[in-house]
Amino acid sequence: MAFLSYLFSGLSLGSVYAIIALGYSMVYGIAKMLNFAHGDVIMIGAYISYFVMASFGLPVYVAVIAAIAVCVILGVTIERFAYKPLRQAPSLAVLITAIGVSYFLQNGAQLLWSSSAKMYPSVFGNGQLHLFDGQLSISYLTIITILVCIFVMVCLSLFINRTKTGSAMRACSEDKGAATLMGINVNRIISITFAIGSGLAAIAAVLFCAQYPAVSPTLGSMPGIKAFTAAVFGGIGSIPGAFLGGLALGIIETLTKAYISTQLSDAIVFAVLIVVLLIKPTGLLGKKIREKV
Amino acid sequence: MLEVKDLVVKYGMIEAIKGISFHVNEGEIVTLIGANGAGKTTTLQTISGLLKPASGEVLLEGKSLTKINANKIVSLGLAQVPEGRRVFAQQTVLENLKLGAYSRNDKEEIEKDLENVFELFPRLKERESQLAGTLSGGEQQMLAMGRALMARPKIMLMDEPSMGLSPLLVKEIFRIIENINKQGTTVLLVEQNAKMALSIANRAYVIETGKITLEGTGAELAASEEVRKAYLGG
Known part of the structure; x- marks a missing residue:
């Protein structure tokens, strides 16, 4: 039973990683860049939702909506002013810029809200679901987190696979020139991608802070880097890959903490990444780039 | 319907298109023929807005396309079948x-x-x-x-539709191009397969290293000594 309980907390942590990883993966799939500022968008989302709940005393759904709104605007603005001018630049320049944006956001947050951590309010209470005569307890938070992740994943898949805009996004990820010939405004599609990724970051922020309730300017870096790892692990650019990679990483991390060592858990997580990439360099579900003339 | 005026296109310092002018009338099939690297694809990509010209102008039904974003051009009635197909x-x-x-x-x-x-x-x-x-x-x-x-589209640009296809399929594709044209779509065709292209074209232009060197009806060029030597294998 202890194992099942660890598995559920792993799934719950993994769900948060998966939602963040979706943002990395979608942006990579379409803009072909690694948005290292993604983790810091999460941090901003965490502060916004914190203020809405703690300072204004508003309910959690208002906090989520406010965080999504601010993060979407922030994400689109970052893309417009920091990345769009570099559309033709070498990818190294874009990467360095993304790291710059990341530091800018972290230090900005420190300036505005100081570096000391703020206590995130308890969002979903401490209620638990008891199963098997109380042998297995799962917190509501865990269940909500997993359900939200599944909901996000289903909505996103439907959007990408069934709508005209989704089809246009997939077209842009394959061939921007041909997409332009179809009349697709590639810049607009990239903006939409950043908007979706940043909105997801806001959702992840609330779920993450509900599990680890300390909000500080560097809050985004660790989940950010782990979710990036999850995206690579699952196959960067692939949406089901991000989902699978996130869940896998969360479970590995939690089980490692439970059975091997808390201190070594991150080392083991990254070691698994290295092994996966050695065996399958495109990640679990990554596409091989096939060229046919 | 389509008019290209003194078009110059550069890749960095290199002039790929050195001031070419030609036109396509409504209902025609017009072909640009020329060897590899003559500037055929560059010309088409500039017309459809993927490349921006250094100077000169492209007019579709009298309206200049040079300042319009590439993704807006298709809704004005110009579609392109790109080289290498580029399907998704x-x-x-x-x-x-x-x-x-x-x-x-x-x-x-x-x-x-x-x-x-x-x-x-x-x-x-x-x-x-x-x-x-x-x-x-x-x-x-x-x-x-x-x-x-x-x-x-009112006009369709086709870039090397015969590339890499078997002779039988090439015939099929050209038959379809003629059908599309009969249904009322004007066609601008870029081809290395000069023989096939000239056989269906109303008019043709020969393009060599970024300049137009010859023009005439399909039949005229097919009969011309220069074209026969350079592009039709004697």
Whole structure:
């Protein structure tokens, strides 16, 4: 039973990683860049939702909506002013810029809200679901987190696979020139991608802070880097890959903490990444780039 | 319908197109023929807005295209079948065709055009729900042409539609181009297969290292000594 309980907390942590990883993966799939500022968008989302709940005393759904709104605007603005001018630049320049944006956001947050951590309010209470005569307890938070992740994943898949805009996004990820010939405004599609990724970051922020309730300017870096790892692990650019990679990483991390060592858990997580990439360099579900003339 | 005036296109310092002018009248099939690297693809990509000219102008029905964003040009009635087909390999045949109609909102008319494309290319109907990447080269060419037709263009630009296809398929493709033209679409065709291109073209231009060196009707050029020597194998 202890194992099942660890598995559920792993799934719950993994769900948060998966939602963040979706943002990395979608942006990579379409803009072909690694948005290292993604983790810091999460941090901003965490502060916004914190203020809405703690300072204004508003309910959690208002906090989520406010965080999504601010993060979407922030994400689109970052893309417009920091990345769009570099559309033709070498990818190294874009990467360095993304790291710059990341530091800018972290230090900005420190300036505005100081570096000391703020206590995130308890969002979903401490209620638990008891199963098997109380042998297995799962917190509501865990269940909500997993359900939200599944909901996000289903909505996103439907959007990408069934709508005209989704089809246009997939077209842009394959061939921007041909997409332009179809009349697709590639810049607009990239903006939409950043908007979706940043909105997801806001959702992840609330779920993450509900599990680890300390909000500080560097809050985004660790989940950010782990979710990036999850995206690579699952196959960067692939949406089901991000989902699978996130869940896998969360479970590995939690089980490692439970059975091997808390201190070594991150080392083991990254070691698994290295092994996966050695065996399958495109990640679990990554596409091989096939060229046919 | 389409007029290209003194077009100059540069890649960095290199002039790929050194001031060319030509025109396509409504209802015509016009072909640009020339060797590899003569500037044919560059010319087409500049017309459809993927490349920006250093100077000169492209006019579609009297309206200048040079200042218009590439993605807006298709809704003005100009569609391109790019070199190497460039179908969206990870999407189905049907999704590819629907992307061709991306800039349109008239649902019923799109359905009609879809029927028409499937009539022109029965093979595409059979493979409707297959991923485009799994099609053969000839089928991909048909898909690229069908996709361009879905924009209901007034003029269609085709870049090397015969490239890499068997002689039998090349004939088939050229027959379809003639059909498309008969249905009322003006065609600007770029080809290395000069013989086939000249046989269906009303008029033709020969392009050599970024300049137009000869022009005339399809039959005139097919009979010309220079063209025969350089492009038709004696």
